[in-house]
Amino acid sequence: MTDASQDRPGAIHARPVPHPWRWVALALIAVIVAMVVSSFVTNPRWDFPFALQVMNFNPVLNGLVRGTILGTLGAMVLGVGLGVVVGIMRLSTNPVLRGVAFVYTWFFRAIPRYVLLVILGTGLGYLYSKFDIGVPFGQQLSHLFGLSSDLTFFSLDVNQFSSTLLMGIIGLGLSEAAYMAEIARAGILSVDQGQVEAAQALGMSSAKTMRRVVLPQAMRVIVPPTGNETIAMVKDTSLLIAIPVNAELFYQASTIGSRTLKIMPTYVAATAWYLIVCSVLMVGQYYLERRFGRGFGTGSTAKQGALRARLLSFQGLGGGGK
Amino acid sequence: MSDRHPALVHAVNVTKAFHGNEVLKGIDMDVDKSEVVCLLGPSGSGKTTFLRCINQLESIDGGRIWVDGELMGYSDRDGHLHHLTDKQIAAQRREIGMVFQRWNLFPHMTALENIMEAPIQVNGEKKSEVKARALELLEQVGLKDKPSAYPAQLSGGQQQRVAIARALAMKPKLMLFDEPTSALDPELVGEVLKVMRQLAQDGMTMIVVTHEMSFAREVADRVVFMDGGVVVEQGPPSEVITNPQHERTRTFLRRMRQEEHA
Numbered sequence: 001m002t003d004a005s006q007d008r009p010g011a012i013h014a015r016p017v018p019h020p021w022r023w024v025a026l027a028l029i030a031v032i033v034a035m036v037v038s039s040f041v042t043n044p045r046w047d048f049p050f051a052l053q054v055m056n057f058n059p060v061l062n063g064l065v066r067g068t069i070l071g072t073l074g075a076m077v078l079g080v081g082l083g084v085v086v087g088i089m090r091l092s093t094n095p096v097l098r099g100v101a102f103v104y105t106w107f108f109r110a111i112p113r114y115v116l117l118v119i120l121g122t123g124l125g126y127l128y129s130k131f132d133i134g135v136p137f138g139q140q141l142s143h144l145f146g147l148s149s150d151l152t153f154f155s156l157d158v159n160q161f162s163s164t165l166l167m168g169i170i171g172l173g174l175s176e177a178a179y180m181a182e183i184a185r186a187g188i189l190s191v192d193q194g195q196v197e198a199a200q201a202l203g204m205s206s207a208k209t210m211r212r213v214v215l216p217q218a219m220r221v222i223v224p225p226t227g228n229e230t231i232a233m234v235k236d237t238s239l240l241i242a243i244p245v246n247a248e249l250f251y252q253a254s255t256i257g258s259r260t261l262k263i264m265p266t267y268v269a270a271t272a273w274y275l276i277v278c279s280v281l282m283v284g285q286y287y288l289e290r291r292f293g294r295g296f297g298t299g300s301t302a303k304q305g306a307l308r309a310r311l312l313s314f315q316g317l318g319g320g321g322k
Numbered sequence: 323m324s325d326r327h328p329a330l331v332h333a334v335n336v337t338k339a340f341h342g343n344e345v346l347k348g349i350d351m352d353v354d355k356s357e358v359v360c361l362l363g364p365s366g367s368g369k370t371t372f373l374r375c376i377n378q379l380e381s382i383d384g385g386r387i388w389v390d391g392e393l394m395g396y397s398d399r400d401g402h403l404h405h406l407t408d409k410q411i412a413a414q415r416r417e418i419g420m421v422f423q424r425w426n427l428f429p430h431m432t433a434l435e436n437i438m439e440a441p442i443q444v445n446g447e448k449k450s451e452v453k454a455r456a457l458e459l460l461e462q463v464g465l466k467d468k469p470s471a472y473p474a475q476l477s478g479g480q481q482q483r484v485a486i487a488r489a490l491a492m493k494p495k496l497m498l499f500d501e502p503t504s505a506l507d508p509e510l511v512g513e514v515l516k517v518m519r520q521l522a523q524d525g526m527t528m529i530v531v532t533h534e535m536s537f538a539r540e541v542a543d544r545v546v547f548m549d550g551g552v553v554v555e556q557g558p559p560s561e562v563i564t565n566p567q568h569e570r571t572r573t574f575l576r577r578m579r580q581e582e583h584a
Contacts, residue, residue: 201420
C-alpha cells in the first residue's frame with residue numbers, strides 16, 4: 001500500500017504561465033513616469049512648493065470644507081433621502097405617486113446642473129422675491145373675505161437666500177435625487193419577490209416590509225453606484241460658483257491664481273485636494289459595501305478577499321519570475 | 323359571529339384565474355383544528371395557488387375563505403363586500419404561518435434575527451422575551467448551535483428548519499407548507515420532515531403541499547388530491563393513497579411511485 005501511494009500523484013508545484021508582456025508594459029510605463037517626473041523637477045512653472053502653499057491657504061481650506069465637503073455631504077444627504085423616496089414612489093401601487101415620481105425624474109435629469117444652479121441662484125429671486133408658507137391662495141382668500149391677515153405663517157426673502165450655500169446644496173440635491181431615484185428603484189427591484197412574500201406572510205405591513213426587509217437588501221445594489229454619485233458630486237460642487245457661492249475650492253484656488261499669475265500651481269492645488277477627498281471617499285465606500293454585503297456569500301470576508309485580490313493583482317507581475 | 327363554522331379553515335367555492343386561465347375552479351375545503359391535511363396533485367393542479375390564497379398572497383376571484391371564523395381579505399358590511407386595508411390584511415396573516423419552497427429567509431439577518439424579526443416588529447413584543455422564545459424554537463428544530471449563522475452559511479435543510487421556527491415564533495393557529503422539501507437535496511429532506519412530524523404530533527393545524535408520499539401516508543389525517551383546479555378525491559391516506567377511487571388519482575400515484583423507484 002505504501003509503495004503504491006508513492007506512485008500516486010501528490011501535491012502540485014506547477015510553474016506559472018510566463019507573462020513577458022507584463023514586463024514590457026512595466027518598462028514602457030516606467031519610462032513615461034520617469035519623463036513626467038523629470039519634467040516636474042526641471043520645469044519651474046509647475047512650482048510645486050507654491051501649490052502646496054496654496055493648498056493650505058485659509059480661503060482655499062474654507063472653500064474645501066464648506067463648498068466641497070459640506071456641499072457634497074448636504075447634497076448627497078438630500079439626494080439620497082429624496083431619491084429613495086422618489087424611487088419607492090415610482091414603484092408604488094398609487095398611480096398618482098407613480099406619476100409624480102416619473103415627472104420629477106424626467107424634469108431634473110433633463111436639466112444640466114450648471115443651468116439649474118444659475119436659475120436657482122439668479123432667476124428665482126427675480127421671479128419670486130418673497131417665499132411665503134401659508135394657506136394656499138391665502139392672499140386672494142383674505143382679500144375675498146376681507147381678513148386682516150394674509151394667512152401666511154412663514155416668510156423668506158428669496159433674494160437673500162438664493163445666493164447661499166444652502167441654496168446650492170438644495171439645487172445639487174434636487175438634481176441628485178433624480179439619479180438616486182433610479183438607483184434606488186433598481187436596487188429595490190433586485191430584491192427577490194420571495195423576500196416580500198415571506199415578510200407579508202409574517203404579517204408585516206408593506207411599509208415595514210420595505211424598511212426592514214427590502215431596503216437593507218437593496219442597499220447592496222444601491223451602495224456602489226451611490227459611491228460613484230458621491231464622488232461625482234465632489235467634483236460637481238465646483239459648479240456652486242454658478243449660484244454664486246464663493247466659498248468653493250476651485251473658485252478660491254483659481255482666484256489666487258489670477259492674482260499671483262501663478263495659474264497652474266493653483267490648479268494643481270485644487271486637483272490635489274479633489275484627489276485626496278475622493279480617495280478618502282473610496283475607502284469609506286469599501287467599508288459601506290462590506291457592511292451591506294453581510295449575509296451574502298458564505299464567508300463574511302469574501303468581499304474583503306476580492307478587494308485584496310484586486311489591490312494585489314499587480315503582484316502578478318512577479319509571477320513569471322518564479 | 324353567530325353562524326361561525328366549526329372548522330378552522332372553511333373554504334367555499336374558491337375560484338382563481340391568472341390572465342383568463344382558470345387555476346382554481348371552485349374549491350371547497352374544511353380543515354379542523356389540529357388536523358394535518360396534505361394536498362397532492364400534479365404540478366399545475368392549483369394546490370400551491372390554493373395554499374397561497376389562504377393567506378392572501380394571491381387574491382381570489384370568487385368564493386370565500388374563513389380562517390378561525392374570520393373572512394379573509396374582505397369585510398362583509400351591509401350586504402356588500404369591502405376590500406380590507408393593507409394593515410387589516412397584515413393582521414389576518416399574523417395568525418397564519420407559511421413555509422416556502424425556497425425557504426425565503428432574510429439573508430441580511432442571522433438565524434436568530436430571522437426568528438425574532440416578526441414578533442418584535444409586528445407584535446411589538448419585548449426583545450428579551452422574544453429572544454428566549456427564539457432560542458427555544460431553534461432548539462426545537464435542532465439548530466441550537468446556529469443562532470448567529472447567516473442563512474448563506476446554512477444548508478438548505480437547516481435554512482428550511484429556521485424558516486419553520488420563524489413562522490412558529492408568531493404563535494400561528496395554522497401552518498401552511500408550500501412544497502417545503504422540493505428544493506432540498508434528498509439527504510436533507512428527512513431532517514425537515516422530522517420537524518414537521520413533531521409539529522403535527524404537538525397538535526398544530528397544518529396544510530401541506532407535498533410530493534412526499536411517505537410523509538403524507540404517515541402524518542396526514544387526510545389527503546386531498548387535486549387536479550385541474552378541482553378536488554378530485556379526499557379522505558384518510560390509507561384510502562386515497564392505498565386504494566384510490568378515481569382514475570386520475572391512480573395515474574398520478576403510479577407516476578409518483580415510478581419516480582420514487584427510478
